[in-house]
Amino acid sequence: MKNLKLASGKKGDRTIVKVSNVEIGRGFVVIAGPCSVESESQVLETAHAVKDAGADMLRGGAFKPRTSPYAFQGLGLRGLKILEKARQETGLPIVSEVVDPRDVSWVAEFADVLQIGARNMQNFSLLKEVGRAGRPVLLKRGMYSTFEEWLNCAEYVLSEGNPDVILCERGIRTFEKYTRNTLDLSAVPAIKELTHLPIIIDPTHSTGRISLIGPMSLASVAAGSDGLIIEVHHKPEEALCDAEQALTPDMFIDIMRRIRALKSFLDNPGIIEKNNSEAKK
């Protein structure tokens, strides 16, 4: 791929993005939380629930890029303050989306990681701004974008002097209508061939169906993803946004248990042979 001076991969020289005590690119990192910040109690309750379940970071949008201008647009500054409070209470670093270049320095005052949503992937003025904000950037793949276009967007951030880019596959548009998008899991190994940057999977937006989130989360682990970003809401039926795809804390606990089991097996495949031989005795 041409012109990827900074994003293209060098073997054995992978980028590890440090966010407080969390390292993305080493181990498996789970980012969980509500789609959008709706109220203090909603965020705090969800934050405590996902922390107890073993999440490493908290997600939550204060600025929402919505398909309709009449849909809930987010709480803005008030939402950022709520997220800051959730970090103080739980210690979880915050991932939050930024949609307007004028908001970048302010979101950076409150959030630990700046998220660029799929719809803004090629918003180049926004990419340059987050490249200068001094915070790691979670760059989602646009729903119609090729790997090359996506990595060029990462290049925009890197070229402004910000080395900390986390890529996030969140599904692409295909002719399939049953799922919200089609999760392109091949992105994980492909991106690892093409770049040194870490990549995580969003099983929520890519499927849009609660029943598919668990299986695709496990598939992401198997594919070698560096982590997941999952929507969890303490009361999904009351969510102002994406209510149909948010997990309850109980569902999230169950998925986390399976992820840990699969991860420990993949890290140490010999365990099965050992168990089998013990069973024979």
Added chain:
Amino acid sequence: MKLEEIRSKTEKIDRELLVLLQERMGLALRLKKFNLTVTDPEPQVDLVARAERLNLDLIERSFTRQLLNTIIEESKRLQEEDRQLVAFQGEHGAYGEVAARGLIPAGAYIPCLEFIDVFRGVEDGQFDLGVVPVENSLEGAVTQVNDLFKTMNLKVIGEVKVTVNHCLLATEMTDYREIRLAYSHPQALAQCREFLSRNKLEPRPYYDTAGAAKMLARENPKAAAAIASALCAELYNLEIIKEGIEDGPSNSTRFLLLSREPYAGDGDKTSIIFAVSHQAGSLFGVLKLFAEANVNLTRIASMPLRTDPGNYSFFLDFEGSEKDKKITRLLEQVEAQTISMKYIGSYPADSTTV
């Protein structure tokens, strides 16, 4: 004007009325120190009569009379309460007031323009107590205050450490994305330098942190914010854009409580100021006395003598009370070895932080 605007303006005016009343009540309490009360007949009648003569067509004379009488009644009630008048430097909401509230929970806190007004006011008996900052964890000694201790004859009867938690404040109508200027005391601006530069805000020096907040609320200059305490946000109806914007992680200021009379109890910390002769080992000789008596020093600071450039006076805080025989003896020895020594008080050491 839109309905929203009218409502918000009404609320703002009501708030300002109350803040002004608060100032007025403070003045009523100060009146007490002149052995006058608001019920002294002459001025009161005068006040109501004069106000009635104002030609305000929306305000009936009877209403004016009723309102002022209510205010006077309340002032009278307040004067009868036994509140201590505690002076601090700055406007309401200043860190000095935060310290004063921590030291004297049910006082009447009176703002003063300068540090010297606090010292003089306490000395003259206009105030019962005063609260002044003596040192900051990032910036060191507050020289003006240390200097005043040398010339004024007041006693220290308490201390408190105040965590300085700077907030960026703006009026409700201000869009945080449009803020370009930040008004505050130069010290506060210096402590938030990195924050200001990250967000491309231009620092604008102002005489006091709370003063900047008050100005913002009253004048609402365009694209402007103030850096002050969270208490200021409450007092001046400002929105907190961001809390804890100082660059250093732990920023605190130590305040001392001033009184005309020494602390009644024993206390466990003592402060003195002394000057020594310009001879080899003279300062060492004094410090050695403390070492030999096994007395722990908690602060030592030097200040140039304004009257005698090139010479210094030393501020010493140490553990122990002047009422303790060991310390009394030690102070006698210090006095013998120095050109001058001034005892400024033994008081309870503060272990908590407000």
